[in-house]
Amino acid sequence: MxxxxxxxxxxxxxxxxxxxxxxxxxxxxxxxxxxxxxxxxxxxxxxxxxxxxxxxxxxxxxxxxxxxxxxxxxxxxxxxxxxxxxxxxxxxxxxxxxxxxxxxxxxxxxxxxxxxxxxxxxxxxxxxxxxxxxxxxxxxxxxxxxxxxxxxxxxxxxxxxxxxxxxxxxxxxxxxxxxxxxxxxxxxxxxxxxxxxxxxxxxxxxxxxxxxxxxxxxxxxxxxxxxxxxxxxxxxxxxxxxxxGVDYQAFQRQALNPGTRARAETLRSQLGVEHLALSVERLDYTKGILERLLAWERLLEEVPEWRGRAALVQIAVPSRTAVPAYRRLKEEVEAAVGRINGRFSEGSYRPVHYFWRGLPRQELVAYYLAADVMLVTPLRDGLNLVAKEYVASRRDSSGVLVLSRFAGAAQELKGAVLVNPYDIDGMAMILNTALNMSRAEQEKRMRLLQEKVRRHDIRxxxxxxxxxxxxxxxxxxxxxxxxxx
Ligand SMILES: Nc1ncnc2c1ncn2[C@@H]1O[C@H](COP(=O)(O)OP(=O)(O)O[C@H]2O[C@H](CO)[C@@H](O)[C@H](O)[C@H]2O)[C@@H](O)[C@H]1O
Ligand SMILES: O=P(O)(O)OC[C@H](O)CO
Structure with missing residues (x-):
């Protein structure tokens, strides 16, 4: 009490x-x-x-x-x-x-x-x-x-x-x-x-x-x-x-939990692609969701090898739905998702999986574990905790964090791959680099990130x-x- x-x-x-x-x-x-x-x-x-x-x-x-x-x-x-x-x-x-x-x-x-x-x-x-x-x-x-x-x-x-x-x-x-x-x-x-x-x-x-x-x-x-x-x-x-900071140890514990790991594997096999990219945030125009979808579309146009092999999971939490700018954004995001899926879906393959909902913590960490590449590309953000949560949830130091230079967290998270979310072509090329990154390079960067997020945690x-x-x-x-x- x-x-x-x-x-x-x-x-x-x-x-x-x-x-x-x-x-x-x-x-x-x-x-x-x-x-x-x-x-x-x-x-x-x-x-x-x-x-x-x-x-x-x-x-x-x-x-x-x-x-x-x-x-x-x-x-x-x-x-x-x-x-x-x-x-x-x-x-x-x-x-x-x-x-x-x-x-x-x-x-x-x-x-x-x-x-x-x-x-x-x-x-x-x-x-x-x-x-x-x-x-x-x-x-x-x-x-x-x-x-x-x-x-x-x-x-x-x-x-x-x-x-x-x-x-x-x-x-x-x-x-x-x-x-x-x-x-x-x-x-x-x-x-x-x-x-x-x-x-x-x-x-x-x-x-x-x-x-x-x-x-x-x-x-x-x-x-x-x-x-x-x-x-x-x-x-x-x-x-x-x-x-x-975030509670690093709590995310690590959650990521170690056998139920979370099993769920991450199920997600991977359900999505059925070699490479999975993830974005998670409130549906807010500051978070750069639309620009990110445009960059994903540009990637599939310019580098056709990714069609059928890479998918983006976009999870957006409903937010401030009575404010007109947020309602318009939802319509624009959903139209972009529909257009990209219409253009590039093939058989059971879908290039974008879009969810408009919040998730319980265990499910969120399962997605963090399942994702090879985490896209945190706000147009502007005070800090951004999602970037730190992804890093805190990785157990084997694999994974790539693509981070907007306009997120406050970019100042601390030196191992991230930085992008300018206003530059759609540039962002598409950086997505290509991130998806192709070698395991050794991923580990080098992720260890640097984990050290920072562990030391500067919520405590x-x-x-x-x-x-x-x-x-x-x-x-x-x-x-x-x-x-x-
Ligand atoms: N689909 C989903 N299901 C479940 N949980 C989800 C979710 N999507 C997001 N979340 C959770 O919501 C939180 C979002 O935090 P952020 O820092 O990214 O943004 P927010 O704009 O809300 O916070 C504001 O406050 C924080 C803290 O000061 C600043 O980092 C930020 O810049 C500022 O805008 C994270 O803890 C994340 O796990
Ligand atoms: O969903 P809101 O409007 O309560 O805002 C969420 C966070 O406080 C933004 O800083």
Missing amino acids: AKKQAPKIIMVSNRGAYNLQATDSGIQPVPAISGLVSAVEPFLKEKGGVWVAWGGREAPQENSPGVRLPVPQEDPAYTFLEVPLTAGEIKLYYHGFTNGALWPLCHYFLEKCRYNSQEWSTYVRVNAKFADAALMEAREGDTVWVNDYHLALVPAQIRHRKPQLRQFFFWHIPFPHHDLLATLPWAPQILRGLLGTDVLGFHLQSYVDNFLNAVATLLGARVDFEHNVVYWQQRRIHVGAWPM WWLTCFHQAMMAREEETADVSGSAGS
Whole structure:
């Protein structure tokens, strides 16, 4: 059960590890799929605490109470506390401001950004709801850990009401250059909101640099660029780059499991090709699914020897289906899959196997084991955990990771084959190289990758953040009140 007495972690994010579904036997938590969930839930399972999040459903009215559930149901480790959102709030805050403005802006899709003041004012109001829920839970000595672009205003909203409460914020997606951020009419408010935290984490130093330049340029804040510190309202805010890791040992264990291995073999024999390429992600325009399919089609056009011998499995998790850009993308992806299969299928051979669904962990790892080549080719991505999960799941150091140079993970994963996903011809030729790569070259690269992913795993990442928080505490004790503004 959730630990009640000792200082605890209060995790705050838009979506938690579960979506709530009403059933005849009451409210049931159904696992949600996202990078944030993969990264953060193991921590709460181990340490206990409270996760304040939207339950993914419509609240009947403005003041409906949120449910409070011990989760996971089979072995409760922490408490899920729902922040109920009405249909109007979901439309304006979630589909509107977060996924119609901030998400495309931070991923450099300016042409997709829609700035709307009603959506903005709902974002402000919904952020205050999350802050209220966190404050209801917080006791002296607790730490509030807020996540991602949905909740950028929460740190300042909390700071205003409980100045002494310890806060950490992690931003999971890219942080854009200030020239781009400045197109958002409310960019200064977003920056001021984030500066309410004590420690602010990003995946990469380039995102840290963009943030520091933004607060210096758009707010006139004093910044120590050498030490990644912002001086703001008599406080120091520490900013850091901590690329998130995965639970390497858990993926290795899953990959060793006889059931997983047998399933991987079944998948291979069912797909019936010599070479299998795999892609797995939420169905999102940032992930480069359409461009990848075009490159696969180009490969089959230009190198006909692969027809009948190589297949691509594309697994896409339904995501943000109420946002028009996501609905259009689904249609375009499905049309491309149909066209490629129409052009190159022969007998029982199909060049693309497309699934629009999430998978349980064991099935996902079976696919990772079955794939000779993993294609992770986003147009832009904060980090990308799938790339690391594939590496962590390989047991014999075979396999090729083809990785977009615009995924944050590309900075760390030196053994990957890098591609520019905007260059369809270039990507097709790199796919050809990857499919032809010798076993010795695969092993050399994969060992390099595994060493990195094993060392910088999820525990390493949590330790980095913990140390940053402790350093901040000691400094506050030492120099209390001496920071300028
Ligand atoms: N079909 C499927 N079935 C089951 N599980 C599936 C699945 N497809 C994907 N997943 C899981 O979902 C997660 C996706 O994580 P990513 O980091 O790749 O992307 P996401 O955009 O959600 O995360 C955001 O947060 C993370 C973490 O900070 C950043 O890496 C990223 O850049 C940012 O956009 C992975 O753990 C993967 O295993
Ligand atoms: O599916 P969403 O919209 O909750 O978002 C998933 C991740 O949080 C993206 O960072």
